[in-house]
Amino acid sequence: DAGVIQSPRHEVTEMGQEVTLRCKPISGHDYLFWYRQTMMRGLELLIYFNNNVPIDDSGMPEDRFSAKMPNASFSTLKIQPSEPRDSAVYFCASSGTGGPSGANVLTFGAGSRLTVL
């Protein structure tokens, strides 16, 4: 398995533009998570899905952020309009529930580094 695949790896955009980040989870994993990482706040959970259904979106900072998971192999995180304070590394992670440790093991993608000018 190629692991969790995220794109783009780097994105530089101007304030006000729409940003779409993409994630392909590990096949067979039924949980998908979007995290944001900054120096000041560390890793923060934005939203997570179970079997493509959003379960907890309480970490989504505001209405400018939205996430979808149309099928088991694809998810998007969209920011519209983007602002400089959205600059961060956005990670997608997936996990399965098989076995005693399955639910604990988050497998992260390499991240999407977003810079909003």
Add this chain to the structure above:
Amino acid sequence: QKEVEQDPGPLSVPEGAIVSLNCTYSNSAFQYFMWYRQYSRKGPELLMYTYSSGNKEDGRFTAQVDKSSKYISLFIRDSQPSDSATYLCAARSGGYQKVTFGTGTKLQVIP
């Protein structure tokens, strides 16, 4: 107050030293405790996990959890330059998939 607190470091040690990394947490519902390692420009990867209180050993790494004091520790024996990374402690409650992370401690092992 963050639910999981961690000293950001950086921590610099000579090769071969014993490293102690620590976290505290405030949520009594946390039952699963994890340590992730993150190399520069990479995603975090799971290093170890424990359930409830106790110790767990894996090679040069030992994880400890003391639920009475809400304290999480990771010990690295015979540290190597390849251990240089950011170490993130994490926790979650049973039956709920949200994993809460500390901000991470940056470790540098000097040859």
